[in-house]
Amino acid sequence: MRKSDTCSILLLTGMLFRLPVAQATDYFVSVSGNDQTGNGSNRKPYATLAKALAAIPADQNHTLYLGPGVFSVKKQLLVPSGINLVGAGYDQTQVRCENYFDIQTTAKKGADWQGVPVVDPQVTQTATLFFNGKNQRIQGIGFDGMGKKTVAPILIIYGENMVFDGIYAHDFGVCGWWLHEGKNVTLRHSKFKNNSFGNFNQDYGAVQFHRVDDLFIHDNLIDESDTHSYGIKMASKDQENMWSKKDQWQTKTVNNNINIYNNVINVGEVGSWGVPGQPDSKVPTFSIEFNSDIECRAKIHHNWINNGVSIVSWEKGQNTRYEIYNNIADFRKPDGTLNKYAYFVETNLDHFDIHHNLIISGYYPLSNWVEGRNTDSKIHHNVFYAAFGREDLAFFYYGAGFDGYQFQNNTVIDLYTTGKLFEVRTKKAGNSNSTFKNNIFYSANPRGDVLGDSSAVNGVIDTNLFYNISPRGERPVVANPKLTLTGPLDELTHYALQPDSPAIDAGIAVPGLTDGFSGVAPDLGALEYGQPPFAIGVQQYKGPRFDRAGVVYKPVKP
Structure with missing residues (x-):
């Protein structure tokens, strides 16, 4: 190679390294801006989201700042990949869609009494903002569904490395936030009010997702108390059928590392969905549902x-x-009375760890309504208070048998003369390899032998306390456990042991489960005397505040 060629190559290489690299830029849109004369700068902002999103290059980490005021969207807008949207706060920056979707006029009519919301070919708008990209932050924006005339504020067909922070969606027709598929997505510090849809044929969630790895939903306020549908829902609908229940049960869904924590989820008592062929049937309005x-x-x-x-x-x-722990499930009605139609966890799946929860009232704390045995379920250190049940059903009710069921160190308080505590509907399925240890079974009234027959309660039954219930198993403790039973029902001190309780030091050690007990042996029940109660409910809550009449939620102050 000639010397001159070498110099030319070195010169060209140096020029390439000095080429300008695109820098992340801040763009602005304002209700006082101008799409014709504006250039997106702070001094000359655009006027509309449509103009701004069309002008900003994708995947360069640019940020579009939305000023205070109301921004109208005439059709569904695609937010290009890599563009951040930041408002002045969800109470100051509002986004509305003018192309409405009215469920009453575009619903497909059928045997179901309210119709199924489906995409009408004449309706071009299905969501206000549409996402299909990665590396984005959406923060401080409010979305107005205009009296449930708009389907949803946010639809994410695919999202990766996305954060939704401090948004507020209210009065949308189907849901408030919809993630179809994604990876590493966070929804936090946001508020949802009156967004979900439900009828006898189907139901939706205010926050809904399908297939995702690494999803974090935390510090949010979800209030669907005025609707008949759900709070957070995983459902396996295909994108092509996203407004229809068709194929919902046939589509396989795989999710990994789903984290739902520190949320306040307030829903109604009874949902609109029912059992086909049973017009008088009803189901609770679930706070959280993982479906199919x-x-x-x-x-x-x-x-x-x-x-x-x-x-x-x-x-x-x-x-x-699944691990479900340190939650408060407060099933009192808004006026504070008990006997709300609700149950804490229903499932027919395997490998559950349900521990350190407080469940107040309701019908069935744990249940399985469909065929399919539960395997490897661990239920420990929970307080179950005043589940109502029915004479023909049970406190813990299973549609089929279970294998490897471990029910240990729980406090069960029955206030009513109802059915059995444990029951398996399909008697031939039975129960195998189960363990019942270190529990307190307390009844306010003499109940007799109501723990459950051998199809539901067998295996190792050892060292449980029975009060007003006939004892069962090895080394039973038959005595009043002397629970405190004073103070607020939503504080664990209400269920603590008194100093002279016979449950203190009366348990047996279970490695990995009762470690760290105070005395010479573990205590019976969920709470160890002399130790602070375990944490329940939201901790250092950073989401929107929550107030309602009746039973008032009191979050821990930051």
């Missing part, structure tokens, strides 16, 4: 909920793992 989930690893913890958690699939996956 084939594979999932999820943690649901430190939430305040006022209705149940439903996790059901018709096909089980080998890698399913």
Whole structure:
């Protein structure tokens, strides 16, 4: 190579390294801006989101700042990948869609009494903002559904490395936030009011997702008390059928590392959905539902909920793992009375760890309404207070048998003369390899032998306390446990042991479960005397504040 060629190559290489690199730029849109004369700068902002999003290059980490005021959107807008949207705060920056979707006029009519919301070919708008990209932050924006005439504020077909922070969606027709597929997505510090849809044929959630890895939903306020549908929902609908229940039960869904924590989820008592062929049937309005989930690893913890958690699939996956812990499930009615139609967890899946929760009232704390045995379920250190049940059903009710069921160190307080505590509907399925240890079974009234027959309660039954209930198993303690039973029902001190309780030091050690006990042996029940109660409900809550009449939620102040 000639010397001159070498110099030319070195010169060209140096020029390439000095080429300007695109820098992240701040753009602005304002209600006082101008799309014709504006250039997106702070001095000359655009006037509309449509103009701004069309002008900003994708995937360069640019940020569009939305000033205070109301921004009208005439059709669904695609927010290009890599563009951040930041408002002045959800109470100052409002986005509305003018192309409405009216469920009453565009619903497909059928046998169901309210119709199924489907995409009408004449309606071009399905969501206000549409996402299909990665590396984005959406913050400080309010969305107005205009009296449920708009389907949804946010639809994410695919999202990766996305954060939704401090948004407010209210009065949308179907849901308030919809993630179809994604990876590493966070929804936090946001508020949802009156967004979900439900009828006898189907139901939706205010916050809804489908297939995702690494999803974090935390410090949000979800209030669907004025609707008949759900708070947070995983459902396996295909994109092509996203407004229809068609194929919902047939589509396999795989989710990994789902984290739902520190949320306040307030829903109604009874949902609109019912059992086909049973027009008088009813189901609770679930706070959280995982629907037709084939594979999932999820943690649901430190939430305040006022209705149940439903996790059901018709096909089980080998890698399913759920941990539900440190939640308050307050099933009192708004006027403070008990006997609300609700149950804490219903599931037919395997590999559950349900621990350190407080469940107040309701019908069935734990249940399985469909065929399919539960395997490897660990239920420990929970307080179950005043589940109402029915004479023909049970406190813990299972549609089929269970294997490897471990029910240990729980405090069960029955205030009513109802059915049995444990029951398996399909008697031939039975129960195998189960363990019942270190529990307190307390009844306010003499009940007799109501723990459950051998199809539901067998295996190792050892060292449980029975009060007003006939004892069962090895080394039973038959005595009044002397629970405190004073003070607010939503504080664990109400259920603590008194100093002279016979449950103190009366348990047996279970490695990995009763470690760290105070005395010579573990105490019976969920709470160890002399130790602070375990944390329940939201911790250092950073989301929107929550107030309602009747039973008032009191979050821990930051």
